[in-house]
Amino acid sequence: MGSNKNLPDLITDLPSPCFLVDLNRAKLNTSRMLETCKKLGVQLRPHMKTHKTIELAVLQTGGKKQHITVSTIQEAEFYAENGFDDILYAYPITADKITRCVNIANSHNFHVLFDSHDAIEALSNAALDSGKKWSVLLSVDTGDNREGALWNSEDAVELVKKVVSIDTIRFQGLYTHDGHAYECKDEEELRKSGDETVEKIQHLKNRLQKEGIDCITVGLGSTPSCAKPSEKFSAMTELHPGNYIFFDYEQYMGGVCGIDEIACRVMTRVISHCPSDSHLLVDCGFTAISHDGMTKQDTLPFGFCIFQDNPNLRMVNVNQEVGIVKAADGKLDFGKYPIGTILYIYPFHSCAAAAMHPVYYVHEGDKVVGMYKPTRGW
Amino acid sequence: MGSNKNLPDLITDLPSPCFLVDLNRAKLNTSRMLETCKKLGVQLRPHMKTHKTIELAVLQTGGKKQHITVSTIQEAEFYAENGFDDILYAYPITADKITRCVNIANSHNFHVLFDSHDAIEALSNAALDSGKKWSVLLSVDTGDNREGALWNSEDAVELVKKVVSIDTIRFQGLYTHDGHAYECKDEEELRKSGDETVEKIQHLKNRLQKEGIDCITVGLGSTPSCAKPSEKFSAMTELHPGNYIFFDYEQYMGGVCGIDEIACRVMTRVISHCPSDSHLLVDCGFTAISHDGMTKQDTLPFGFCIFQDNPNLRMVNVNQEVGIVKAADGKLDFGKYPIGTILYIYPFHSCAAAAMHPVYYVHEGDKVVGMYKPTRGW
Numbered sequence: 092m093g094s095n096k097n098l099p100d101l102i103t104d105l106p107s108p109c110f111l112v113d114l115n116r117a118k119l120n121t122s123r124m125l126e127t128c129k130k131l132g133v134q135l136r137p138h139m140k141t142h143k144t145i146e147l148a149v150l151q152t153g154g155k156k157q158h159i160t161v162s163t164i165q166e167a168e169f170y171a172e173n174g175f176d177d178i179l180y181a182y183p184i185t186a187d188k189i190t191r192c193v194n195i196a197n198s199h200n201f202h203v204l205f206d207s208h209d210a211i212e213a214l215s216n217a218a219l220d221s222g223k224k225w226s227v228l229l230s231v232d233t234g235d236n237r238e239g240a241l242w243n244s245e246d247a248v249e250l251v252k253k254v255v256s257i258d259t260i261r262f263q264g265l266y267t268h269d270g271h272a273y274e275c276k277d278e279e280e281l282r283k284s285g286d287e288t289v290e291k292i293q294h295l296k297n298r299l300q301k302e303g304i305d306c307i308t309v310g311l312g313s314t315p316s317c318a319k320p321s322e323k324f325s326a327m328t329e330l331h332p333g334n335y336i337f338f339d340y341e342q343y344m345g346g347v348c349g350i351d352e353i354a355c356r357v358m359t360r361v362i363s364h365c366p367s368d369s370h371l372l373v374d375c376g377f378t379a380i381s382h383d384g385m386t387k388q389d390t391l392p393f394g395f396c397i398f399q400d401n402p403n404l405r406m407v408n409v410n411q412e413v414g415i416v417k418a419a420d421g422k423l424d425f426g427k428y429p430i431g432t433i434l435y436i437y438p439f440h441s442c443a444a445a446a447m448h449p450v451y452y453v454h455e456g457d458k459v460v461g462m463y464k465p466t467r468g469w
Numbered sequence: 470m471g472s473n474k475n476l477p478d479l480i481t482d483l484p485s486p487c488f489l490v491d492l493n494r495a496k497l498n499t500s501r502m503l504e505t506c507k508k509l510g511v512q513l514r515p516h517m518k519t520h521k522t523i524e525l526a527v528l529q530t531g532g533k534k535q536h537i538t539v540s541t542i543q544e545a546e547f548y549a550e551n552g553f554d555d556i557l558y559a560y561p562i563t564a565d566k567i568t569r570c571v572n573i574a575n576s577h578n579f580h581v582l583f584d585s586h587d588a589i590e591a592l593s594n595a596a597l598d599s600g601k602k603w604s605v606l607l608s609v610d611t612g613d614n615r616e617g618a619l620w621n622s623e624d625a626v627e628l629v630k631k632v633v634s635i636d637t638i639r640f641q642g643l644y645t646h647d648g649h650a651y652e653c654k655d656e657e658e659l660r661k662s663g664d665e666t667v668e669k670i671q672h673l674k675n676r677l678q679k680e681g682i683d684c685i686t687v688g689l690g691s692t693p694s695c696a697k698p699s700e701k702f703s704a705m706t707e708l709h710p711g712n713y714i715f716f717d718y719e720q721y722m723g724g725v726c727g728i729d730e731i732a733c734r735v736m737t738r739v740i741s742h743c744p745s746d747s748h749l750l751v752d753c754g755f756t757a758i759s760h761d762g763m764t765k766q767d768t769l770p771f772g773f774c775i776f777q778d779n780p781n782l783r784m785v786n787v788n789q790e791v792g793i794v795k796a797a798d799g800k801l802d803f804g805k806y807p808i809g810t811i812l813y814i815y816p817f818h819s820c821a822a823a824a825m826h827p828v829y830y831v832h833e834g835d836k837v838v839g840m841y842k843p844t845r846g847w
Contacts, residue, residue, distance in 0.1 A: 236743070237743070365614070412518070
């Protein structure tokens, strides 16, 4: 019996579809990242966006409930209300989101990102309690081309100078998402990309130092860049990966993890046979696994997702509540998959699959040991 | 002030991203479908899967809270507990899901689908209260190639004969999803496809009649086939579309609705400018709009989704919490979209976008008039 009275003993008795978290694998993944950061002498500030639960956040912080990264104000409030502190809201701050940030900043160690003069203006217009200052980090684009001030731009320096000139704001340092590490194909590329990112962010740090501006924090994120970092990473003060707690098919394809390190799966059952079209239906639709990865399915070796221990199965399409499964070699053996057969799926993107589920079922081996509830919304 | 104390007066003061329901448009869409069914002399049994809320279900049933279709047991329980009755669980029933169905079937008018001998066996093994019988409909494949017994197959007849031979089961009739109507390109194709589906299902009904088996219910679904039905549809006993309450970009592209009939939007704000890559960021990631439609974006006239009143904007990618927006003509006018600008998005698939949101904000014109909470999970 799990920690919840209504939970069955075995995962094979769970309702499907459902999201499974392999607790022992998650513990290995989180303790390894803590160890990696300890060796480098940098602070781990894990990202919560992948799971958004209290229990897994406790694992990621080594029980300390300190130093976390979040992607929404809802997450920030959720963790703040549940005893977590030193929270980085890693999102370009804008005026519309300031009011709720004020509340958190007044009661917790709380940091926000800025990447524009609009953001600085919004922060300077929002007063904190007497004696309190906004703690801000510049969001830096180190090659990701998504967000932040370009690492080698005059803009970056000007933005920081502006912030430093404002009494009610404390410039804390630099933050880069480093999302372009997702484009790497193997460990060698990952190391090269990670090292380049460290060099770029250090370059900006040094430029600011010449202007007399110190960076207390210099942070770098993304699981691909942090999973197997070189010694150069010790030049950073903190790392903020998130996906590594679960990993997924995408990380596996990028050489970031082994297939046996993936700590989450969607459990599904065969619900129908369609011999006329040589497919079977499973009770895993897009509401259980998301569409993430679909645009890449033709170039992925197992298609859109991986059916554990069934390399010949391909999820060719997902509707709202059903998935359509064919055989890669065209020869679907219906006798091997009678109705009711349980299948386990490694999702392409664990953050996206997890986001579809109101609860996660947690297991050790085949035993159900708990049910975690993530926060949702904004 | 809306019905909830914490709601702002105006939609422009809502947090973003958020899911907006235009109440007046939803009322028009639902009253029109009720009228269509009344004229045809068929029962409307609307599908709840698109929104999964009580309030919109009341609209869809014309206030009667009777005759609905659901896609999950969670929905069935949610509506049963909230005063709804005569519920069709339109999903191939399997042994693992029977126990929870027993509870609903004992207390409500409840119907399930079957499409296999396994399903019949599972139903015959599950006892209802004394005097109660399972009410079942055969799931029929009329060209969709997804699920159900083929309309012109011996299998279909054999399955029904088997069911009729079992004392504890009452054969109620036939059900077809008619999902292939989504492949139609215009109104003419839709009518042709719909009429063919009616003919196919009537063919099976007539074959069964020759065997002495009556179909009390003959139901047909999918919004494309039901939005503009021909008179032939009066041969059916009920229709069970769902998406029509909101419609979406996909329905618009298929000629099912006008752009002004779409009753839901995702509201988002511009949060960052990236001049070096000529894009802007909005606070609508995949957690707010889903990835549905992404695989078709190259063939869609407005890309992955439609920015209302901004036909030049293209959502080129979505990450977890941000969307990357470029100009179709390559010339993004940043001055036109300052940080904080509110944009409204018509999603490709409203069922998929709605599924990402823990609440919907309901409005009349610019006024917020309520907040609806959908049920989630299985």
